[in-house]
Amino acid sequence: MLDKSICDSRRFSLESRRYIGCKAKLIDWIFELINKHTHNVSSFCDIFAGTGVVAHRALEQYSQVVVNDFLYSNNVMYQAFFGNDKWSESKVDHIISEFNTLNPKGLRDNYFSKNFGDKFFDNDTAKIVGYIRAKLQQMSGNLTKKEFAILLASLIYSIDRRANTLGHFDAYIKKTITPQPFEMHMIDAKSYPGVQIYQKDANKLAREIHVDLTYIDPPYNSRQYSRFYHVYENLVQWKKPKLYGTALKPKEENMSEYCRNAALGAFTDLVSNIDSRYLVVSYNNTYHSKSSSSENKIKLEQLEDVLSKCGETQIFNHEFKAFNSGKTEFDDHREYLFITEIDNEKRNCSFPSILRG
Ligand SMILES: C[S@@+](CC[C@H](N)C(=O)[O-])C[C@H]1O[C@@H](n2cnc3c(N)ncnc32)[C@H](O)[C@@H]1O
Numbered sequence: 146m147l148d149k150s151i152c153d154s155r156r157f158s159l160e161s162r163r164y165i166g167c168k169a170k171l172i173d174w175i176f177e178l179i180n181k182h183t184h185n186v187s188s189f190c191d192i193f194a195g196t197g198v199v200a201h202r203a204l205e206q207y208s209q210v211v212v213n214d215f216l217y218s219n220n221v222m223y224q225a226f227f228g229n230d231k232w233s234e235s236k237v238d239h240i241i242s243e244f245n246t247l248n249p250k251g252l253r254d255n256y257f258s259k260n261f262g263d264k265f266f267d268n269d270t271a272k273i274v275g276y277i278r279a280k281l282q283q284m285s286g287n288l289t290k291k292e293f294a295i296l297l298a299s300l301i302y303s304i305d306r307r308a309n310t311l312g313h314f315d316a317y318i319k320k321t322i323t324p325q326p327f328e329m330h331m332i333d334a335k336s337y338p339g340v341q342i343y344q345k346d347a348n349k350l351a352r353e354i355h356v357d358l359t360y361i362d363p364p365y366n367s368r369q370y371s372r373f374y375h376v377y378e379n380l381v382q383w384k385k386p387k388l389y390g391t392a393l394k395p396k397e398e399n400m401s402e403y404c405r406n407a408a409l410g411a412f413t414d415l416v417s418n419i420d421s422r423y424l425v426v427s428y429n430n431t432y433h434s435k436s437s438s439s440e441n442k443i444k445l446e447q448l449e450d451v452l453s454k455c456g457e458t459q460i461f462n463h464e465f466k467a468f469n470s471g472k473t474e475f476d477d478h479r480e481y482l483f484i485t486e487i488d489n490e491k492r493n494c495s496f497p498s499i500l501r502g
Pocket of ligand 1: 164167169192194216345346364370
C-alpha cells in the first residue's frame with residue numbers, strides 16, 4: 146500500500162515528459178523574442194503543439210489560445226492539463242490511490258502485458274498498466290471528460306520515465322528489465338477558460354482559425370511522431386490493434402506530410418492559407434547530421450524564402466543540445482526562430498490562388 150502523502154505531494158508538470166523536439170528548455174528565449182517583436186497580440190495558436198509547453202506559456206499571457214496536434218495521446222494531455230470541463234481532484238486522487246494498491250501477482254496477463262511486457266516495461270508494470278487502462282474504460286461513464294483525461298495522462302506520465310527505451314518507442318533496449326514497484330501520480334491539471342483544443346491536420350485547421358499569432362513547429366525530418374509514440378497512441382485509443390515488427394507497432398496512422406519529400410509544399414500551403422498577423426516558426430539545423438533519417442526535409446534557405454514571401458521576416462538563432470537517441474551526432478546544432486509579420490498583399494502576389502486552396 147502506497148503512503149498517501151507521497152501520492153498527494155507529487156504532481157507531474159507538463160514538461161516532465163520525454164518528447165523529441167520539446168521546446169521546454171527554449172521557452173524563455175522564444176517568448177522573449179515574441180514579446181519584443183510582436184504587438185497587440187491577444188490570440189495565439191500552437192498548431193503543432195507536441196507536449197503543449199509553448200501553448201502552456203501562451204495561456205499565461207494571452208486571452209485566447211488554440212492548441213492542436215493530430216496525435217490522440219497529445220490531445221488527451223491538452224484536455225487533462227488545460228481543458229475546462231468540470232472535475233473533482235479528490236475523486237481522481239482517490240481513484241489513483243486505489244490503483245496504487247494493485248498487486249500484479251493477482252492480475253492476469255492482458256493486451257498490454259502480452260505485447261509490451263518484458264520489452265518496453267517489466268511484465269508486472271505492463272500488467273498493471275493494461276489493467277488500469279481497461280478499468281478506466283469501464284469507469285468512463287462515471288467520469289467527466291476531464292477526469293478521464295487526467296487519469297489517462299497521469300498513467301502515461303507515471304510510466305514515461307520507466308519505459309525501457311531511449312525516450313521513444315521506435316525500439317526497446319535489449320536487456321533484462323529490473324522490475325520496480327509501480328506507482329501512479331497525478332498530473333498538475335489546471336483549467337484555462339481561453340483554451341480551444343483541436344486534434345486536426347494542421348493544414349486543415351489553418352483554413353478554419355483566425356488568430357493574431359501562429360506558432361509553427363512541425364517535424365523537419367522523416368521520423369514520424371505517430372510511430373515514435375505508438376505505445377501511447379495505442380493506450381489512449383484502446384482499440385487493441387494487431388501489432389507488427391520487433392517494436393510492436395500498429396498499422397500506420399497520422400503519417401505527417403512534413404516528414405516526407407512533400408514537406409516544403411505542405412509548409413507553403415500552411416503559411417499561405419493561415420489568417421494570422423504574425424507567424425513564428427521554430428527550426429533546427431539537424432540536416433548536417435550523419436543519419437539520413439535525421440536529414441531535414443526543408444532547408445533553412447527554403448524556409449526563409451517562403452516566409453519572406455509572406456512578409457517582413459526576422460531570424461534569430463540559439464545554440465542548443467538536442468534530445469536524441471544517442472546515435473546521431475549533431476554538429477553545431479542551432480535552433481532558429483523566424484518571426485514574420487504577414488503582409489497580405491505581398492503574400493497574395495507571392496502565392497497563386499490555386500495554392501491558397
Ligand atoms: C516538433 S514537434 C512539436 C514540439 C512542441 N513544440 C513541443 O515543445 O513539445 C511536432 C509535432 O507536430 C505534430 N504533427 C506532425 N504533423 C502534423 C500535422 N500534419 N498536423 C498536426 N500535427 C502534426 C507531431 O505529432 C508532433 O507532436
